[in-house]
Amino acid sequence: MSHRSSSAKKGKRSPSNRSALEFALIRLARRAHSEGELTSKMDRAGYAESEISDTLAELRRRRYVDDLSYALAFARSARSHRHWGPLRIAQGLRQKGLKDSHIERGIAEAFPEGDTEPAAEVLARFRRTERGRGRGTPLSRKARAYRHLYARGFSREAIRQALKDHWL
Numbered sequence: 001m002s003h004r005s006s007s008a009k010k011g012k013r014s015p016s017n018r019s020a021l022e023f024a025l026i027r028l029a030r031r032a033h034s035e036g037e038l039t040s041k042m043d044r045a046g047y048a049e050s051e052i053s054d055t056l057a058e059l060r061r062r063r064y065v066d067d068l069s070y071a072l073a074f075a076r077s078a079r080s081h082r083h084w085g086p087l088r089i090a091q092g093l094r095q096k097g098l099k100d101s102h103i104e105r106g107i108a109e110a111f112p113e114g115d116t117e118p119a120a121e122v123l124a125r126f127r128r129t130e131r132g133r134g135r136g137t138p139l140s141r142k143a144r145a146y147r148h149l150y151a152r153g154f155s156r157e158a159i160r161q162a163l164k165d166h167w168l
Contacts, residue, residue: 012106021049028059035060036097071098071106079110083122086115088153119149119158120166140145142167 018026023045033041035056042052058117059065071093072074078084078092086107092102111118128146136144141164 009035017020020051021058023047024055024059025064030062032070032073033065034067034096034098035065036067037078038065040097047158067098068105070096071102072109075110081126083118083151083152085122085152085154085158087113087149087155089151115154115158116161119154122149122152122154123162123166 011025014028018040024033026035027038027041038056038059042055043049047055051168058063074093076095078089084092089107089110093106113159123145126145145167146159146163149162150156154162
């Protein structure tokens, strides 16, 4: 099995012979994407760098991609539906190729009051589930709750405060 060099890949067109704009519009019709995600997908499909940059410029002109709006929507959705904290949301946005300034704005708007109260809400939700009421000593259940909140992306300070205020 032969491997193509990256320069050979750059000259290759998509197997479907679609333009980069068509390729991007198909992906955007399914769900919103960041510029970084679209760039990566078009690059993997074999589009030239110049075609990718021209396509992104056209998508920005049409307002089909906007990384700041994407960051704001992602952060709000991840907080309310996935019950993620700010650290996990930041990680998710970084993976999608967003700039730090967009990530910071998204988190600031999703957590205007900080992450202590949202951590307490996630803790209460956790305690209502079977995992939160499971077996073990009170200390081991508290440790499980701490790990759960930490994995969800809450700061250590917010977790400690939530456990102090809301753990029986």
